[in-house]
Amino acid sequence: MREIVLDTETTGLSPKSGDRLVEIGAVELINHIPSGNHYHVYINPMRDVPDEAFRVHGLSTEFLRDKPLFADVVDDFLAFIGEDPLVIHNADFDMGFINWELGLLQRPAIGNHRVVDSLALARRRHPGGSNSLDALCTRYAIDNSRREKHGALLDSELLAEVYLELIGGRQSMLTLVTGGGQEAGNGRLPGGQRAPARQRPEPLPPRLSEAEIAAHAAFVASFGGDPLWHTYGPAAPEEPAGRVAG
DSSP states (O other): OEEEEEEEEESSSSSSGGGGGEEEEEEEEEEEEEEEEEEEOOOOOOOOOOHHHHHHHHHHHHHHHSOOOOHHHHHHHHHTTTSOOOTTTTTHHHHHHHHHHHHHOOOOOOOOOGEEEEEHHHHHHHTTTTOHHHHHHTTTTTOOOTOOSSOOHHHHHHHHHHHHTTTTTGGGGOOOOOOTTTBBBTTTTTTSSSSSOOOOSSSOOSSSHHHHHHHHHHHTTOOOOOOOOHHHHHHHHOOOTTTOOO
């Protein structure tokens, strides 16, 4: 399964008030694991960046002046996200800007049906607590020391780790498919067939000495008959001819 974890930076809080996108960052997840494939672009907003926004993300008007317009990158952006689910923290904010920019270019809006809001997931899992990205990184012991300012790509990478924890954490690794097609978590092959047990290349050396094994076999033999232990342990030593055990 392919998912895209996405974040944006903007000139302000509302596209209806003239604010625009200045950065998009996204990382690809395959079966909930980062694939290493990502998308990142700075965007010229065709307006000045207010001081309040600059203090958040550090992207100045001068820095963005020679960057491409959204119209120049829209095709690459849409190609990267494809038709796959989008994982976004506080999704209404980011999707509001993305769909506004798409609307300015007369492109179809991206529907909410394909958006997973990680903030909503966090609020359901941790009601009453802070569920900002920084707070969730602290909660799950995720290193966010590089996050001196907001940045779309870095925040997407951190959110990918947070999202993994929100949907089950590292336990989800137990359901991955191994290179041989076996589901690591349940020992079954695709289709439900049980996979053969994996064997060590070389058996471990016995933990019992030969004397201990012989003493145990003699003890079991003293019970007479056919004790259950014979089924699981080493066979008892053969009795001398003419002697009846017990």
